[in-house]
Amino acid sequence: xxxxxxxxxxxxxxxxxxxxxxxxxxxxxxxxxxxxxxxxxxxxxxxxxxxxxxxxxxxxxxxxxxxxxxxxxxxxxxxxxxxxxxxxxxxxxxxxxxxxxxxxxxxxxxxxxxxxxxxx
Amino acid sequence: xxxxxxxxxxxxxxxxxxxxxxxxxxxxxxxxxxxxxxxxxxxxxxxxxxxxxxxxxxxxxxxxxxxxxxxxxxxxxxxxxxxxxxxxxxxxxxxxxxxxxxxxxxxxxxxxxxxxxxxxxxxxxxxxxxxxxxxxxxxxxxxxxxxxxxxxxxxxxxxxxxxxxxxxxxxxxxxxxxxxxxxxxxxxxxxxxxxxxxxxxxxxxxxxxxxxxxxxxxxxxxxxxxxxxxxxxxxxxxxxxxxxxxxxxxxxxxxxxxxxxxxxxxxxxxxxxxxxxxxxxxxxxxxxxxxxxxxxxxxxxxxxxxxxxxxxxxxxxxxxxxxxxxxxxxxxxxxxxxxxxxxxxxxxxxxxxxxxxxxxxxxxxxxxxxxxxxxxxxxxxxxxxxxxxxxxxxxxxxxxxxxxxxxxxxxxxxxxxxxxxxxxxxxxxxxxxxxxxxxxxxxxxxxxxxxxxxxxxxxxxxxxxxxxxxxxxxxxxxxxxxxxxxxxxxxxxxxxxxxxxxxxxxxxxxxxxxxxxxxxxxxxxxxxxxxxxxxxxxxxxxxxxxxx
Numbered sequence: 001x002x003x004x005x006x007x008x009x010x011x012x013x014x015x016x017x018x019x020x021x022x023x024x025x026x027x028x029x030x031x032x033x034x035x036x037x038x039x040x041x042x043x044x045x046x047x048x049x050x051x052x053x054x055x056x057x058x059x060x061x062x063x064x065x066x067x068x069x070x071x072x073x074x075x076x077x078x079x080x081x082x083x084x085x086x087x088x089x090x091x092x093x094x095x096x097x098x099x100x101x102x103x104x105x106x107x108x109x110x111x112x113x114x115x116x117x118x119x120x
Numbered sequence: 121x122x123x124x125x126x127x128x129x130x131x132x133x134x135x136x137x138x139x140x141x142x143x144x145x146x147x148x149x150x151x152x153x154x155x156x157x158x159x160x161x162x163x164x165x166x167x168x169x170x171x172x173x174x175x176x177x178x179x180x181x182x183x184x185x186x187x188x189x190x191x192x193x194x195x196x197x198x199x200x201x202x203x204x205x206x207x208x209x210x211x212x213x214x215x216x217x218x219x220x221x222x223x224x225x226x227x228x229x230x231x232x233x234x235x236x237x238x239x240x241x242x243x244x245x246x247x248x249x250x251x252x253x254x255x256x257x258x259x260x261x262x263x264x265x266x267x268x269x270x271x272x273x274x275x276x277x278x279x280x281x282x283x284x285x286x287x288x289x290x291x292x293x294x295x296x297x298x299x300x301x302x303x304x305x306x307x308x309x310x311x312x313x314x315x316x317x318x319x320x321x322x323x324x325x326x327x328x329x330x331x332x333x334x335x336x337x338x339x340x341x342x343x344x345x346x347x348x349x350x351x352x353x354x355x356x357x358x359x360x361x362x363x364x365x366x367x368x369x370x371x372x373x374x375x376x377x378x379x380x381x382x383x384x385x386x387x388x389x390x391x392x393x394x395x396x397x398x399x400x401x402x403x404x405x406x407x408x409x410x411x412x413x414x415x416x417x418x419x420x421x422x423x424x425x426x427x428x429x430x431x432x433x434x435x436x437x438x439x440x441x442x443x444x445x446x447x448x449x450x451x452x453x454x455x456x457x458x459x460x461x462x463x464x465x466x467x468x469x470x471x472x473x474x475x476x477x478x479x480x481x482x483x484x485x486x487x488x489x490x491x492x493x494x495x496x497x498x499x500x501x502x503x504x505x506x507x508x509x510x511x512x513x514x515x516x517x518x519x520x521x522x523x524x525x526x527x528x529x530x531x532x533x534x535x536x537x538x539x540x541x542x543x544x545x546x547x548x549x550x551x552x553x554x555x556x557x558x559x560x561x562x563x564x565x566x567x568x569x570x571x572x573x574x575x576x577x578x579x580x581x582x583x584x585x586x587x588x589x590x591x592x593x594x595x596x597x598x599x600x601x602x603x604x605x606x607x608x609x610x611x612x613x614x615x616x617x618x619x620x621x622x623x624x625x626x627x628x629x630x631x632x633x634x635x636x637x638x639x640x641x642x643x644x645x646x647x648x649x650x651x652x653x654x655x656x657x658x659x660x661x662x663x664x665x666x667x668x
Contacts, residue, residue: 029640061601063587063591063640064467064469064515064517064587065469065470067469067515067560068469068470068512068513068514068515068563069513071513071515071563071564072512072513075513098557099536099538099539099540099541099557100517100538100559100560101538101557101558101559101560101564101568102538102559102560102563102564105559105564105566
């Protein structure tokens, strides 16, 4: 595929229990894994997070591989007991998440029993 | 340093105590090579040399020869080097006015050994670099074996054979060669037990050291053809990536020196590199053949007219070898004309073999679930359950379409699982999105989906496609997506066309949009109600202008 907008992910802890991953670029099959690499480092370095916000204001494109990366990010975040928030969704990504019924799933309040069943 | 100048010519010289106690050996000889004096260090170093004797008779030959040469040479005389016992000495001649020469002998053994070690280390590094470069250039096993034999005969032995682990019913593929000759491929049906150490080397475990063999006990098949008497032979295992890559057999002729310790080390390092390259090539071979097998099974079926409904499909795989097995489609024909056929089109997220395996799993699971095709949601839920796994977030999106002839038209039930909704091209050129939505399959514990039911009038088409079409990146500036709007517009121009023409046109437009750009898999499948001969078949859809 034609290389998309270069993806950069920046991790920051913005509150005592809140992390934020700012995603800039295309979530495509060449680069989407980057979000989980940066996220894993961030989650490992800060224990006890309750919420992780993925700021998607600068995500112009997301393909199915990007979606898989978001689902994986969801697993990582749930695994540490935090909730995923998707901020500033742009129309393209928003539509993809609706089409696949994933928006609700990704951002749902932690339902421990189900989440555990799924994550283990 | 003071020379004993007062002593008469040709007689034994007294030696100054400052010279006598110098840390380096000094030997004074006259033009005829008769030793005139020795200091203490020289007496220790060269006990045979005596005052009054000739250098030729008592000193090391190289020193005597250098001294003799000095008589004919002008100037201070060249520095010479030679060995005494195991010490390396540098001889520095100093001429005197009376025709005598003092040879200062400086021990440079350590420096010389260090220099030699450095030189052989550099040669070894150069050789191993050459080996790596040559071997890494190929992922073809045969070629790797040839290169190994070629390098081995050039640098290590007079003849070499690489024997690979048994294949083809217990026979051993081999490549062998003699220095300067061609390499030969063979498949040998031999008993490796005849060669001590070879079975272990071929097994790769436990690791065995290189093994020296008695040249007399060599079986004939190991004896290189056109090779004289064998002097020494060594079997070295070729360690691979956890799998044995075979064994390297090095042979030297009877006249050649045996392998030195250093050479054995180099041979082992060489074997390691060759083994890694060969096992990488073998793994690649295996993977390529697995991929090919899977691909063969994954090739989309030929789609045509079934039970009075037209089907047509196009599939354009991504050229990126990693992306095999992304898109798929299947048509499961009904057993009777009045029953529904099931059409599936989907897209598996992921790359390479993982994606191919998941695709295969989805297709066979859906095949098994065919009896339940009356309830798409149930089918999707069961499929989802079968695909859910814990170690990654692979998923698939797909569309199920149950298709049956109904009067002059075609009745459709469509259900999306996270996939772009199929598009319906009405007879008047309107393009509608089928009102179906659903959860993608294989990543989340719960699946919800709505099924759309609709009817195609004669000449109307339902198009299922994968996002490879809408996400085709290209256009005038090469960075724009083909997009849904363009797809809608293109389909609007396809009203009334047969299924074949619709898929051809969509595929062509997307390909043109791409230009030379790389792309994802692209799949399109059209279901078309054939244009009926009966006006009644129009069934209220469209204005029926095509019957005019």
